[in-house]
Amino acid sequence: MKKAISKINKRRSRTKNNREHLQKKVGQAPGQLIFSGDKKVDLIKCETFIYNAAELAYYENDDIAQLLANREEGKNIWINIDGLHDTEFIEKVGKLFNLHTLLLEDVMNLNHRPKFEDYGEYIFFTIKMFNGVQNEELDYEQVSFVLGKDFVISFQEKPQDIFTNLRERLTSGQGRMRSKGPDYLFYRLIDTIVDYYYFAIEHFAEQLETLEEDVLENADKESLVKMQSIKKDLVFLRRSVLPVREALSGLIRSENKLLKKDTRPFFQDIYDHAIHVVESLESYRDMLSSIKDLHMNAMSNRMNEVMKVLTIISTIFIPLTFIAGIYGMNFQYMPELSYEYSYPIAWVVMIVLTLLMIYFFKRKKWL
Amino acid sequence: MKKAISKINKRRSRTKNNREHLQKKVGQAPGQLIFSGDKKVDLIKCETFIYNAAELAYYENDDIAQLLANREEGKNIWINIDGLHDTEFIEKVGKLFNLHTLLLEDVMNLNHRPKFEDYGEYIFFTIKMFNGVQNEELDYEQVSFVLGKDFVISFQEKPQDIFTNLRERLTSGQGRMRSKGPDYLFYRLIDTIVDYYYFAIEHFAEQLETLEEDVLENADKESLVKMQSIKKDLVFLRRSVLPVREALSGLIRSENKLLKKDTRPFFQDIYDHAIHVVESLESYRDMLSSIKDLHMNAMSNRMNEVMKVLTIISTIFIPLTFIAGIYGMNFQYMPELSYEYSYPIAWVVMIVLTLLMIYFFKRKKWL
Amino acid sequence: MKKAISKINKRRSRTKNNREHLQKKVGQAPGQLIFSGDKKVDLIKCETFIYNAAELAYYENDDIAQLLANREEGKNIWINIDGLHDTEFIEKVGKLFNLHTLLLEDVMNLNHRPKFEDYGEYIFFTIKMFNGVQNEELDYEQVSFVLGKDFVISFQEKPQDIFTNLRERLTSGQGRMRSKGPDYLFYRLIDTIVDYYYFAIEHFAEQLETLEEDVLENADKESLVKMQSIKKDLVFLRRSVLPVREALSGLIRSENKLLKKDTRPFFQDIYDHAIHVVESLESYRDMLSSIKDLHMNAMSNRMNEVMKVLTIISTIFIPLTFIAGIYGMNFQYMPELSYEYSYPIAWVVMIVLTLLMIYFFKRKKWL
Amino acid sequence: MKKAISKINKRRSRTKNNREHLQKKVGQAPGQLIFSGDKKVDLIKCETFIYNAAELAYYENDDIAQLLANREEGKNIWINIDGLHDTEFIEKVGKLFNLHTLLLEDVMNLNHRPKFEDYGEYIFFTIKMFNGVQNEELDYEQVSFVLGKDFVISFQEKPQDIFTNLRERLTSGQGRMRSKGPDYLFYRLIDTIVDYYYFAIEHFAEQLETLEEDVLENADKESLVKMQSIKKDLVFLRRSVLPVREALSGLIRSENKLLKKDTRPFFQDIYDHAIHVVESLESYRDMLSSIKDLHMNAMSNRMNEVMKVLTIISTIFIPLTFIAGIYGMNFQYMPELSYEYSYPIAWVVMIVLTLLMIYFFKRKKWL
Amino acid sequence: MKKAISKINKRRSRTKNNREHLQKKVGQAPGQLIFSGDKKVDLIKCETFIYNAAELAYYENDDIAQLLANREEGKNIWINIDGLHDTEFIEKVGKLFNLHTLLLEDVMNLNHRPKFEDYGEYIFFTIKMFNGVQNEELDYEQVSFVLGKDFVISFQEKPQDIFTNLRERLTSGQGRMRSKGPDYLFYRLIDTIVDYYYFAIEHFAEQLETLEEDVLENADKESLVKMQSIKKDLVFLRRSVLPVREALSGLIRSENKLLKKDTRPFFQDIYDHAIHVVESLESYRDMLSSIKDLHMNAMSNRMNEVMKVLTIISTIFIPLTFIAGIYGMNFQYMPELSYEYSYPIAWVVMIVLTLLMIYFFKRKKWL
């Protein structure tokens, strides 16, 4: 139970931080970039991939302005930025690619709900990324993408990510990623994120199964705390994933030319997965509520059993004790006291009474 | 109760397998076919029917490429594949009919939610097929269909199916199936699957009726486990059937020429049945929740009865025992003790008290 | 309670029959008419009305083909068929009026959800008809209508119906029915059916009022069974009536010329009534759930009272009995035993204790 | 509690009457006007206002046909009819203004759900009017309006109404009513009705506040009855007001020329108020359900307290009584009996035991 | 608990006042302005800012008519009015800017639900503004805005507001506010209000966290009162914020030229925040309901524990007391009494019985 409670507390402090940071933004002019989140990394890491079908060059923390200036015609660029606390850096990137200040504001808002926005010249997409389960807890971060004519920029909150496989395939020139446009890279990035949602789903499925077993075996206070903890996680996950469906649907319906015709079916595929994830969450929600009912009923059931034991014992012995009490009275004139067979008769009466009671309880199906 | 719990566990391991297989796909490129499911059959079985109104030829496990090459003009083809673990084979079929890799991916995803997708040249439809009830459990599998200009391909997860009747009619030339186009065969296949949903519905209706009787007779822990088991089945069935309605609606509204004008009313007919099935599930859901309330109330009711017995016995005998206790005291100066009629008077007092209590309980309608 | 349970069982067997018959259709070709229902009548009864504003001829069980052939130009025809087990007859009618096999299939499916379908040449409408309440149970049957250019066909499951008044007015030439087209007759038939829904509604209103009174007076197991029975009826009625609204809305929006401009407002009027019925059902559903809460609360309330009685009696007498027990001990050296006023003092102590207890219970508002 | 129950019964008989009257209409031809309601007034009262910006003439129970015939060009007319039992009179009005029989039917249906209907030449609007609260009950009636090119007709069920202020302003020529067209008068009538809904809302707000206090203080059976009574009122009010929103929305979207361009914003204003009323009802519904939970929890809480008292007393005294019982045994060989300090030692043991119990209960926070 | 109840009462009186004032409006002509609310300020304060990119002039309580008359071409004006009780003043402003009487009515209705209305020449927007949390309570007021071609008017209920920062930036000429049109100022005002909603959200998050801890530790009556209080606040906040989303959506979709093309994305940004706030409220609602279940379950759990203690003690001691009672009987012929080892044997029997009971309870997992 300790673990369950400490988990509740940990998540609590996290969401509190996020809320506090959001308040910094309150009432500010829209152009003023303020980082709203914990600083997850000391130095921003900036990876740049410049590539076409034939070759790829990789740069770490190099000056983007210069890289852009030197870029050969027809080459695509992917810039991946880890760490969002350096507002100056973000602003510089914004200026280089001519991004709207509202977009940069959204990038730095680590609490932003998943959304797709079409700025014409470029497309903005922000989403929660689940990196896996650590210490029985989902590790997630806010990731934002900007897709332009020949570039993709990804902004991450924390250094580690789930794109290792993608980087390798891109670098080695395997598959279609290098020969296809930046919209295909953009697809592969979002696809990977939505694929990882299955780990979150799996995490819940396991927790619910354990919980169900626990409740069927013994419905105690620990189960209550676990239920509450799962409920909170479900509420959080639902808020993170539900808008993804909507954002993807916006992306699919967008008529922006940046999304080429043969890439579009792939986004439809991600959309299918997003719906699957949402439907899984809905059914877990349903199951949790059902387990709650199970718990409530199991407790009533046990109470019934406790009450029956008490009632059976009391109902049998209280009348017997009364009979014993009668013949424990000290009246001088009590004829039974001096009668020779009184004692055995008393026993017989009491045994018969007990048997009658047992018969009564059997008929009531309490025994 | 053992059975109910073992059933819960069986289903649990099944869904767990599915989830694990899904994770294999995580982060993979869309073109890489990975089979996500248990291998349900050792060797893939591939049936090919080449037919027109006049004649039909049947081939088992023959090379499809060759059959296609030799096919006479104007003949339709139905390929039915049992077993989806052989990715190489599936890929070969995909190439022969020029199918999109995303389609093949969906075929091999045994957890895919029912959907209709219009690829222009061909139509894709995937659905859960219920083969019947085995050991009080629904036996189902994922089935996918591709309808082209002159072909239907059906991909099944397990060898057995519910199309025996269809094969016979097609082979014998009975009915309209051979004279009509592949869209009519496609209709008959989906129609058969949706018709079989009635067995699943019937299965639930029976379980709910038994459960209701059980709860009205004696609401115990076993009923709880059964409720939970039915609830889970309902949640699963709902997730399997709800999207079918949506997929059929998409199919009906599709303007693809592959669905000829006089076949369209037949899809409307399937749609009606799908709505019927969904509405039945909704009302079973409603009934289950009502039975849960019944159970909860029945338990409270029984607790009330137990409490009444305890209270009646205690309330009658505790005061009597007190009176007996009084005259069991050993004080030297207790005038009643030596009075000759004390003992009978004590009895009278106690009997009167008992009668008063009984009258009180009668008035409270506890007796 | 017997009655309530027997009612549950009767309805159960009825729905079971329906389900079993549905299964006969499973996997069948769409053209093969199979009667799905209990045979409610031995011989099909077929009434034919041929009429115009001036005159009307009535035929019972005459050959329809011949009647149609002999019909004078400009005369309308209403064919009413009671009993649907004779598939051959139905098929013959179908051929005469050139009806789609899917329509005939729907006519013979006694479980079909209410729907409107526009076949262009004719209009199909199927609905549940409530004939009234018999033995505290709703008596209903499936009725289907086909409206053509100059004909109305009505297919009924059982012989009796609620159209007596209509037949009389049609025969006597009263009102507008004969002078107006078949669409007006069609309107009058459906209007009558929807009007009779008010009897079903009234039936529920009464049952709920009785139930509410019962629960307020004494919430016992019988109320539970009644609640469950009403709940099931409500679920059934809801499923029967909800789609009627949808079907009528389809009918009103249909642009089929068979529905003349001046008849259309009349269908809007039926639609209003259907909405009224649906809203009544929704509020009864709400009320039933509220009565369930009332029952649950009433039971908790009663339990509280029982517990209070037990606690008051126990709390008063257990300490007194302890005191009596003390002075019932047989120690040789107990100074109080030989003290002259011990006994009256013991009484005083015990009475004071009792008064204190009573004061305590009064303050807690338990007395 | 008597009052609450009598209120439930009164409302019950009222709705029963309405239902019974509705049944009179069942199966009738649409043109046959049948009054469905209690006769609320012996003689129909018919007020006629003929006016233009300059002058106004008022007639009570004069012959409308004649008034219409004599009316000067350009004058508007408002006819207000109190009492709807005289079908002949209603029919006469209908013929004079050329109203559809379905409209007259709706006027006489005192149970009709609020609706707007556009007949082209005139507009129909029916709504529930709340006259205020009488004996803690809402006094309401059905009111219908017909707006034509130069007339407004209002049909009321009962003689008293809430239009006194309007009549005065119209008669005295204050404000814009006389100079503006009949659509403005129509607006003022509906506006007044919707404004009065706030009294109904206020009535509920007060009842809920009282109820909440009651439940927090002592959750007893009376609260239960009150909850049920409020619930029923809420269900009724919701059914009366929800369709008003819809009807007003239809009125606003209607393109009928009878509603002039500069009157339209006024209907938007009523619409805002209607939404406000509906949202208030929704939140009261929410609050009632919350109070129900509060009641349930409060009762559980009290039960817990009762059980604690019982358990504390029993747990302390039952063991003590056992000890007393031991030394009340009459064995000849019981060494403790003759030991001099046995009695004081027994007391010490019993006091220590009691203190331990109290410590145990303190630690469990039961004391 | 005192605080929680006093808070409930305070809010109660506030909403009561609002309702009472609303009733003043009932049945009034739409042109008659009546202030509906508490008078929050003695003298209306009227601030006027006349500015262009180059300069700004500020006037407090100067005559607006004159300021308007003297205004140079191309200068924008922001008029902020604190206090709405002076209907004459409001009417004068209305006439100066040619505002519709319905708009002025809405401005003075302190209970108006948030809404956007497009009057063509100007735009109307009304919303609840949260000034922060005072004494654990949200301090809010109704604010209305009118945006015209070259002016913004803001109407506030109370003197203090959250626009201090905005005034400073406008006065000092910092940022874009002065160089951009009045629509940008209008955006900044609404943006600030929606930003402050995060404080309300934070307030709830904290209350819910405290409540959850309380319930997990000890679920008592105080928690009940707190739950009820939070529930009411949530219902109120939901009613205040839900329509804001709708109003903003109307504003975004409006094609009024007053909203310039480059200001529009900023309103989209506010819309995102409004959705975030609404989703937070929804999840808090969910969490509150979950905490209620937790509370209910925790109480049942505790009851179970109490019952177990009672049952264990009773079940052990009642039979022992019976045995003691037996040998306390005064029959002359009781052989055990005179047997030398009876007393120690009695002890052994009783100890063995006790051990058996303890074993039984251990096996039932009650100990």
Ligand SMILES: [Mg+2]
């Ligand atoms: Mg801002």
Ligand SMILES: [Mg+2]
């Ligand atoms: Mg990262």
Ligand SMILES: [Mg+2]
């Ligand atoms: Mg994927």
Ligand SMILES: [Mg+2]
């Ligand atoms: Mg896919």
Ligand SMILES: [Mg+2]
């Ligand atoms: Mg995929």
Ligand SMILES: [Mg+2]
């Ligand atoms: Mg629940």
Ligand SMILES: [Mg+2]
């Ligand atoms: Mg309970």
Ligand SMILES: [Mg+2]
């Ligand atoms: Mg992938």
Ligand SMILES: [Mg+2]
């Ligand atoms: Mg198979």
Ligand SMILES: [Mg+2]
């Ligand atoms: Mg079928």
Ligand SMILES: [Mg+2]
């Ligand atoms: Mg059909």
Ligand SMILES: [Mg+2]
């Ligand atoms: Mg069919």
Ligand SMILES: [Mg+2]
């Ligand atoms: Mg439930």
Ligand SMILES: [Mg+2]
């Ligand atoms: Mg079929």
Ligand SMILES: [Mg+2]
């Ligand atoms: Mg019939």
Ligand SMILES: [Mg+2]
């Ligand atoms: Mg009717």
